[in-house]
Amino acid sequence: MSDIYREIILDYYRHPRNQGKIENPDIVARDSNPLCGDDIEIQIKLSKDKKSIEDIKFNGKGCAISQASVSMLTEMVQGLSLEEVKGISKEDIFEALGNPDLGPTRVKCALLGLKVLKLGVYNYLGSKLDSEREGL
Amino acid sequence: MLEAKYYDVYKIREDFPILKRKVHGKPLIYFDNAATSQKPQRVIEAIYRYYKEYNANIHRGVHKLAEEATEAFEEARDKVAKFINARYREEVIFVRGTTEAINLVSRAWGDYNVKEGEKILITEMEHHSNIVPWFLLSDRKKSKVEFVKITDEGLLDIQDLNEKLDEKVKLVSLAHSSNVLGTINPVKEISKLSHEKNALFLVDGAQSVPHLKVDVQEIDCDFLAFSGHKMLGPTGIGVLYAKREILEKMEPFLGGGDMIKEVHKWGARWKELPWKYEAGTSNIAGAIGLGEAISYLLSIGMDKIREHEKDITSYTLKRMREIENVKIYGPEDANKKCGIVSFNLGDIHPHDLATLLDEEGIAVRAGHHCAQPLMERLNIPATTRASFYLYNTKEEVDVFIETLKKAQKIFLP
Numbered sequence: 284m285s286d287i288y289r290e291i292i293l294d295y296y297r298h299p300r301n302q303g304k305i306e307n308p309d310i311v312a313r314d315s316n317p318l319c320g321d322d323i324e325i326q327i328k329l330s331k332d333k334k335s336i337e338d339i340k341f342n343g344k345g346c347a348i349s350q351a352s353v354s355m356l357t358e359m360v361q362g363l364s365l366e367e368v369k370g371i372s373k374e375d376i377f378e379a380l381g382n383p384d385l386g387p388t389r390v391k392c393a394l395l396g397l398k399v400l401k402l403g404v405y406n407y408l409g410s411k412l413d414s415e416r417e418g419l
Numbered sequence: 420m421l422e423a424k425y426y427d428v429y430k431i432r433e434d435f436p437i438l439k440r441k442v443h444g445k446p447l448i449y450f451d452n453a454a455t456s457q458k459p460q461r462v463i464e465a466i467y468r469y470y471k472e473y474n475a476n477i478h479r480g481v482h483k484l485a486e487e488a489t490e491a492f493e494e495a496r497d498k499v500a501k502f503i504n505a506r507y508r509e510e511v512i513f514v515r516g517t518t519e520a521i522n523l524v525s526r527a528w529g530d531y532n533v534k535e536g537e538k539i540l541i542t543e544m545e546h547h548s549n550i551v552p553w554f555l556l557s558d559r560k561k562s563k564v565e566f567v568k569i570t571d572e573g574l575l576d577i578q579d580l581n582e583k584l585d586e587k588v589k590l591v592s593l594a595h596s597s598n599v600l601g602t603i604n605p606v607k608e609i610s611k612l613s614h615e616k617n618a619l620f621l622v623d624g625a626q627s628v629p630h631l632k633v634d635v636q637e638i639d640c641d642f643l644a645f646s647g648h649k650m651l652g653p654t655g656i657g658v659l660y661a662k663r664e665i666l667e668k669m670e671p672f673l674g675g676g677d678m679i680k681e682v683h684k685w686g687a688r689w690k691e692l693p694w695k696y697e698a699g700t701s702n703i704a705g706a707i708g709l710g711e712a713i714s715y716l717l718s719i720g721m722d723k724i725r726e727h728e729k730d731i732t733s734y735t736l737k738r739m740r741e742i743e744n745v746k747i748y749g750p751e752d753a754n755k756k757c758g759i760v761s762f763n764l765g766d767i768h769p770h771d772l773a774t775l776l777d778e779e780g781i782a783v784r785a786g787h788h789c790a791q792p793l794m795e796r797l798n799i800p801a802t803t804r805a806s807f808y809l810y811n812t813k814e815e816v817d818v819f820i821e822t823l824k825k826a827q828k829i830f831l832p
Contacts (some may be wrong), residue, residue: 285778286778287774287775287778288774288775288829288830291827294832295809298829314495318786319769319770319785319786319801320770320786320787320800320801344800345768346768346771347767347768347771347830348770348771348774362489386774386777389770389774392770402495
């Protein structure tokens with residue numbers, strides 16, 4: 284069996300959770316990875332006080348790694364406050380994926396979803412994502 | 420033995436030290452030759468010897484080392500000239516690679532010969548390096564770029580070429596062999612068609628010169644561009660061939676040292692060919708390495724290399740048909756193509772496939788291969804590409820096929 288494509292990644296790839304769109308979302312963000320053409324859009328519906336995530340969906344196209352990791356991410360952040368979302372690190376993503384030995388190229392696929400999510404949240408909060416510092 | 424047909428491939432493999440290495444614990448299977456080739460020991464040694472024994476700058480030195488370096492550098496030019504059958508050695512200009520060669524033409528020829536409304540005719544199967552320089556020329560000169568269509572089989576649509584080749588076309592510029600489809604284009608015929616319409620003809624030989632016998636006089640092309648690193652030589656060295664009468668009329672590309680005869684406060688006079696186009700210190704070690712690579716290729720024979728690659732390619736195509744859901748792009752007849760097989764397996768993303776192959780020690784390329792207009796034409800975001808060279812074997816293809824079958828089980832249950 285493959286070292287990278289473990290059952291958990293394949294499961295999310297074959298049966299993506301939270302794929303789709305939201306009506307009247309509060310936050311919409313999108314980015315792509317020019318290297319492989321992975322393209323992810325995330326839509327978020329916020330709670331009444333506009334402080335936490337009530338619903339989140341993603342759509343787009345890409346490889347198994349990017350699709351599985353963004354799908355896991357959407358489950359991870361369901362109900363979290365925007366401040367809490369800001370604290371999610373790339374290590375959290377790697378852990379969710381089962382810490383596979385991704386090379387430097389494929390790491391970008393794994394982190395695209397987190398980058399899009401943070402872009403959206405930071406933008407909504409009126410600040411800027413320091414992607415260099417966060418390694419995204 | 421499966422493959423003693425054209426030469427002893429196992430003996431050839433001995434010449435390439437990197438082929439002994441393991442990747443993720445598995446023997447390396449290098450199927451990324453269209454990106455860059457591996458280097459035989461004697462090329463590595465030729466470069467090493469230059470730095471170790473006679474490193475010096477060329478052309479101006481009067482000392483012994485400079486003379487030796489100059490001689491080796493210019494001998495490499497002679498080897499290239501002979502290899503492509505140029506009429507004169509001064510038709511061979513050393514550049515960094517195919518990209519620089521085409522940019523040189525677009526600047527030093529295009530800027531002075533292409534006017535507003537005139538056209539550069541390229542094709543849908545070009546690499547970005549034969550597209551973007553012409554877009555840049557369009558920005559400078561308000562000229563146009565037109566794309567000749569390809570057929571569904573992945574061949575050039577000659578009828579469309581004929582229709583688009585009108586009196587506005589100043590240059591026809593195309594890949595001899597496509598870096599994605601592998602298609603070998605009928606350059607001799609296209610050269611004739613171009614010249615009938617008074618257009619010049621540029622051949623992008625990046626994927627053909629390393630694998631086929633390319634004869635510039637037979638093709639009668641006006642320009643030929645190719646890279647050393649795809650033909651067993653080092654990176655950073657490539658060649659622009661151009662007919663002498665065209666080079667003589669062209670302006671220099673870069674200005675600086677080594678390309679001038681004299682410089683005064685009132686101006687400068689250029690050196691004669693080919694040095695007029697080689698400003699600054701050239702990649703001396705690179706040229707020497709390329710010369711050695713050519714000697715090595717000739718010691719085996721380009722015809723034999725072509726036959727071997729054809730054999731490997733048709734075997735690969737045959738075995739890939741065993742796999743369900745495989746879609747191959749480009750001609751499926753090895754006679755019509757170089758050793759390049761681009762494909763998709765179901766809807767598995769090429770990057771997933773390439774990662775899985777890498778885990779088995781197999782190096783392939785996945786992505787748009789710097790040919791996005793072609794991806795748009797094929798209506799796909801990317802492909803996986805296996806590309807062969809003289810040292811690949813059918814046993815390697817067997818491992819590749821088994822891994823594709825495994826990938827299918829993992830991703831398409």
